[in-house]
Protein backbone atom coordinates (compact mmCIF):
# COMPACT_ATOMS: atom_id res chain seq x y z
CA UNK A 1 0.00 0.00 0.00
CA UNK A 2 1.40 3.40 -0.93
CA UNK A 3 1.82 6.09 1.74
CA UNK A 4 -1.05 7.96 0.14
CA UNK A 5 -3.37 5.01 0.69
CA UNK A 6 -2.36 4.78 4.35
CA UNK A 7 -3.37 8.39 4.99
CA UNK A 8 -6.67 8.90 6.79
CA UNK A 9 -9.05 11.23 5.02
CA UNK A 10 -11.85 13.07 6.89
CA UNK A 11 -14.95 13.98 4.91
CA UNK A 12 -17.54 16.13 6.68
CA UNK A 13 -21.11 15.06 5.96
CA UNK A 14 -24.53 14.63 7.59
CA UNK A 15 -25.80 11.58 9.45
CA UNK A 16 -28.38 9.87 7.24
CA UNK A 17 -30.49 8.28 9.97
CA UNK A 18 -32.86 10.83 11.45
CA UNK A 19 -34.20 14.34 10.94
CA UNK A 20 -31.87 15.92 13.52
CA UNK A 21 -29.19 16.07 10.81
CA UNK A 22 -26.06 15.75 12.95
CA UNK A 23 -22.74 16.60 11.35
CA UNK A 24 -20.03 13.95 11.32
CA UNK A 25 -16.73 13.13 9.63
CA UNK A 26 -16.50 9.95 7.60
CA UNK A 27 -12.97 8.56 7.93
CA UNK A 28 -11.55 6.71 4.94
CA UNK A 29 -8.25 5.08 4.10
CA UNK A 30 -7.70 4.70 0.38
CA UNK A 31 -11.06 3.53 -0.94
CA UNK A 32 -12.18 2.00 2.35
CA UNK A 33 -14.34 3.59 5.02
CA UNK A 34 -12.80 2.93 8.41
CA UNK A 35 -14.93 4.92 10.82
CA UNK A 36 -16.70 8.04 11.94
CA UNK A 37 -15.23 10.93 13.91
CA UNK A 38 -17.00 13.89 15.50
CA UNK A 39 -17.52 17.04 13.49
CA UNK A 40 -17.21 19.51 16.31
CA UNK A 41 -18.13 22.58 14.30
CA UNK A 42 -21.69 21.34 13.69
CA UNK A 43 -23.99 23.63 15.72
CA UNK A 44 -26.59 20.84 15.79
CA UNK A 45 -24.70 18.14 17.68
CA UNK A 46 -21.45 19.88 18.74
CA UNK A 47 -19.36 16.80 17.95
CA UNK A 48 -21.65 14.33 19.72
CA UNK A 49 -23.35 11.36 18.03
CA UNK A 50 -25.87 8.78 19.11
CA UNK A 51 -25.12 5.05 18.52
CA UNK A 52 -26.92 5.14 15.15
CA UNK A 53 -24.73 7.98 13.87
CA UNK A 54 -21.54 6.55 15.35
CA UNK A 55 -22.06 3.25 13.52
CA UNK A 56 -23.63 4.53 10.29
CA UNK A 57 -20.47 3.80 8.30
CA UNK A 58 -20.51 0.07 9.10
CA UNK A 59 -23.25 -0.87 6.63
CA UNK A 60 -21.51 0.70 3.65
CA UNK A 61 -19.03 -2.15 3.14
CA UNK A 62 -21.05 -5.01 4.64
CA UNK A 63 -20.79 -8.07 2.35
CA UNK A 64 -24.58 -8.65 2.32
CA UNK A 65 -25.34 -5.14 1.12
CA UNK A 66 -27.30 -4.88 -2.12
CA UNK A 67 -25.11 -3.00 -4.58
CA UNK A 68 -26.47 -4.27 -7.89
CA UNK A 69 -30.02 -4.32 -9.27
CA UNK A 70 -32.00 -7.55 -9.00
CA UNK A 71 -34.55 -8.52 -11.65
CA UNK A 72 -37.15 -11.20 -10.99
CA UNK A 73 -36.97 -13.91 -13.64
CA UNK A 74 -39.12 -17.06 -13.40
CA UNK A 75 -40.01 -16.16 -9.81
CA UNK A 76 -36.40 -15.69 -8.69
CA UNK A 77 -34.33 -12.54 -8.26
CA UNK A 78 -31.21 -12.46 -10.43
CA UNK A 79 -28.40 -9.91 -10.42
CA UNK A 80 -28.39 -7.68 -13.47
CA UNK A 81 -26.41 -4.79 -14.90
CA UNK A 82 -27.61 -1.21 -14.36
CA UNK A 83 -28.17 -0.87 -18.13
CA UNK A 84 -30.46 -3.90 -18.15
CA UNK A 85 -32.40 -2.65 -15.11
CA UNK A 86 -32.82 0.86 -16.51
CA UNK A 87 -33.95 -0.53 -19.89
CA UNK A 88 -36.57 -2.66 -18.13
CA UNK A 89 -37.85 0.28 -16.05
CA UNK A 90 -38.07 2.46 -19.16
CA UNK A 91 -39.94 -0.26 -21.07
CA UNK A 92 -42.48 -0.87 -18.27
CA UNK A 93 -43.10 2.82 -17.62
CA UNK A 94 -43.52 3.54 -21.34
CA UNK A 95 -45.98 0.64 -21.73
CA UNK A 96 -48.06 1.77 -18.74
CA UNK A 97 -48.05 5.35 -20.03
CA UNK A 98 -49.15 4.25 -23.51
CA UNK A 99 -51.97 2.13 -22.13
CA UNK A 100 -53.30 4.36 -19.34
CA UNK A 101 -51.89 7.85 -19.96
CA UNK A 102 -50.33 10.09 -17.27
CA UNK A 103 -52.81 9.01 -14.59
CA UNK A 104 -51.64 5.41 -14.84
CA UNK A 105 -48.30 6.32 -13.25
CA UNK A 106 -47.24 7.45 -9.80
CA UNK A 107 -43.80 8.43 -8.49
CA UNK A 108 -42.80 8.22 -4.86
CA UNK A 109 -39.50 8.99 -3.17
CA UNK A 110 -38.13 7.97 0.20
CA UNK A 111 -37.62 10.57 2.94
CA UNK A 112 -33.98 9.43 2.92
CA UNK A 113 -33.67 10.76 -0.65
CA UNK A 114 -31.76 14.04 -0.91
CA UNK A 115 -33.45 17.15 -2.34
CA UNK A 116 -31.54 17.01 -5.61
CA UNK A 117 -32.65 13.43 -6.34
CA UNK A 118 -36.26 14.24 -5.39
CA UNK A 119 -36.09 17.17 -7.78
CA UNK A 120 -34.75 14.95 -10.58
CA UNK A 121 -37.51 12.38 -10.03
CA UNK A 122 -40.37 14.92 -10.10
CA UNK A 123 -38.83 16.45 -13.24
CA UNK A 124 -38.76 13.03 -14.86
CA UNK A 125 -42.40 12.40 -13.85
CA UNK A 126 -43.71 15.77 -15.04
CA UNK A 127 -41.65 16.22 -18.19
CA UNK A 128 -41.33 12.66 -19.50
CA UNK A 129 -44.74 11.35 -18.41
CA UNK A 130 -46.82 14.55 -17.98
CA UNK A 131 -48.07 13.42 -14.58
CA UNK A 132 -48.48 15.26 -11.30
CA UNK A 133 -48.68 11.99 -9.38
CA UNK A 134 -45.53 12.73 -7.40
CA UNK A 135 -45.12 12.31 -3.67
CA UNK A 136 -42.63 11.68 -0.89
CA UNK A 137 -43.05 9.42 2.10
CA UNK A 138 -42.29 12.37 4.42
CA UNK A 139 -45.94 13.34 3.83
CA UNK A 140 -47.03 10.53 6.15
CA UNK A 141 -45.29 11.96 9.19
CA UNK A 142 -44.59 15.59 8.26
CA UNK A 143 -47.84 16.40 6.38
CA UNK A 144 -49.89 17.09 9.54
CA UNK A 145 -47.06 19.04 11.16
CA UNK A 146 -46.69 21.28 8.07
CA UNK A 147 -50.42 22.07 8.23
CA UNK A 148 -50.26 22.73 11.99
CA UNK A 149 -47.08 24.83 11.81
CA UNK A 150 -48.40 26.88 8.87
CA UNK A 151 -51.63 27.69 10.71
CA UNK A 152 -49.90 28.44 14.01
CA UNK A 153 -46.68 30.16 12.92
CA UNK A 154 -47.21 31.02 9.24
CA UNK A 155 -44.45 28.66 8.09
CA UNK A 156 -44.47 24.91 7.59
CA UNK A 157 -41.05 24.49 9.16
CA UNK A 158 -39.27 25.19 12.42
CA UNK A 159 -39.28 28.90 13.24
CA UNK A 160 -36.33 29.04 15.59
CA UNK A 161 -32.84 27.56 15.89
CA UNK A 162 -32.11 24.39 17.78
CA UNK A 163 -30.22 26.12 20.58
CA UNK A 164 -33.36 28.09 21.50
CA UNK A 165 -34.37 25.04 23.51
CA UNK A 166 -31.91 26.36 26.09
CA UNK A 167 -33.58 29.79 26.09
CA UNK A 168 -37.02 28.41 27.01
CA UNK A 169 -38.98 29.09 30.19
CA UNK A 170 -40.80 25.78 29.92
CA UNK A 171 -40.51 22.83 27.53
CA UNK A 172 -43.62 20.82 26.67
CA UNK A 173 -42.96 17.69 24.60
CA UNK A 174 -46.25 16.41 23.26
CA UNK A 175 -46.14 12.91 21.77
CA UNK A 176 -42.39 13.15 21.25
CA UNK A 177 -39.96 10.49 22.38
CA UNK A 178 -36.89 12.48 21.33
CA UNK A 179 -34.54 10.68 23.71
CA UNK A 180 -34.93 7.47 21.70
CA UNK A 181 -36.11 8.64 18.27
CA UNK A 182 -33.96 11.77 17.88
CA UNK A 183 -31.30 11.34 20.56
CA UNK A 184 -29.28 14.49 19.88
CA UNK A 185 -32.47 16.57 20.08
CA UNK A 186 -33.22 14.74 23.33
CA UNK A 187 -29.75 15.76 24.54
CA UNK A 188 -30.72 19.43 24.21
CA UNK A 189 -33.76 18.83 26.37
CA UNK A 190 -31.56 17.10 28.95
CA UNK A 191 -29.20 20.10 28.86
CA UNK A 192 -32.19 22.40 29.40
CA UNK A 193 -33.37 20.32 32.32
CA UNK A 194 -29.89 20.54 33.87
CA UNK A 195 -30.12 24.31 33.47
CA UNK A 196 -33.29 24.25 35.56
CA UNK A 197 -35.83 24.62 32.74
CA UNK A 198 -38.90 22.52 33.63
CA UNK A 199 -39.82 19.77 31.16
CA UNK A 200 -43.37 18.44 30.73
CA UNK A 201 -43.94 15.32 28.62
CA UNK A 202 -47.45 14.58 27.36
CA UNK A 203 -47.68 11.07 25.95
CA UNK A 204 -49.84 7.96 26.32
CA UNK A 205 -46.64 5.93 26.63
CA UNK A 206 -44.20 6.22 29.54
CA UNK A 207 -41.21 6.56 27.23
CA UNK A 208 -37.54 7.22 28.09
CA UNK A 209 -38.30 10.89 27.36
CA UNK A 210 -41.20 10.78 29.83
CA UNK A 211 -38.79 9.38 32.43
CA UNK A 212 -36.71 12.55 32.35
CA UNK A 213 -39.72 14.88 32.66
CA UNK A 214 -40.43 16.99 35.71
CA UNK A 215 -44.08 16.36 35.00
CA UNK A 216 -45.52 13.51 32.97
CA UNK A 217 -49.10 13.74 31.70
CA UNK A 218 -50.59 10.52 30.38
CA UNK A 219 -53.71 10.48 28.23
CA UNK A 220 -55.66 7.76 26.46
CA UNK A 221 -54.81 7.42 22.75
CA UNK A 222 -57.10 9.59 20.55
CA UNK A 223 -57.98 11.99 23.38
CA UNK A 224 -55.15 14.47 22.75
CA UNK A 225 -57.44 17.09 21.15
CA UNK A 226 -59.77 16.93 24.16
CA UNK A 227 -56.75 17.37 26.43
CA UNK A 228 -55.46 20.37 24.44
CA UNK A 229 -58.92 21.97 24.44
CA UNK A 230 -59.19 21.36 28.16
CA UNK A 231 -55.85 23.05 28.81
CA UNK A 232 -56.84 26.06 26.70
CA UNK A 233 -60.18 26.26 28.49
CA UNK A 234 -58.50 26.24 31.89
CA UNK A 235 -55.88 28.84 30.91
CA UNK A 236 -58.56 31.22 29.60
CA UNK A 237 -60.98 30.55 32.47
CA UNK A 238 -58.30 31.32 35.04
CA UNK A 239 -57.02 34.35 33.08
CA UNK A 240 -53.52 32.83 32.80
CA UNK A 241 -52.94 33.71 29.14
CA UNK A 242 -50.18 36.13 28.10
CA UNK A 243 -52.46 39.01 27.13
CA UNK A 244 -49.74 41.30 25.79
CA UNK A 245 -48.33 38.58 23.54
CA UNK A 246 -51.79 37.65 22.27
CA UNK A 247 -52.64 41.29 21.49
CA UNK A 248 -49.34 41.95 19.71
CA UNK A 249 -48.73 38.75 17.81
CA UNK A 250 -51.87 36.69 17.26
CA UNK A 251 -55.26 36.94 15.61
CA UNK A 252 -58.58 35.15 16.11
CA UNK A 253 -58.29 34.93 19.90
CA UNK A 254 -61.93 36.03 20.41
CA UNK A 255 -63.05 33.25 18.05
CA UNK A 256 -61.04 30.76 20.09
CA UNK A 257 -62.78 31.94 23.29
Ligand code: SF4
Nearest residue numbers: 015018022050053184
Ligand atom coordinates in the same frame (compact mmCIF):
# COMPACT_ATOMS: atom_id res chain seq x y z
S1 SF4 B 1 -29.53 11.97 16.52
FE1 SF4 B 1 -28.35 10.12 15.97
S2 SF4 B 1 -29.45 9.25 14.22
FE2 SF4 B 1 -30.18 11.35 14.45
S3 SF4 B 1 -28.88 12.54 13.05
FE3 SF4 B 1 -27.92 12.61 15.10
S4 SF4 B 1 -26.44 10.93 15.13
FE4 SF4 B 1 -27.84 10.57 13.40
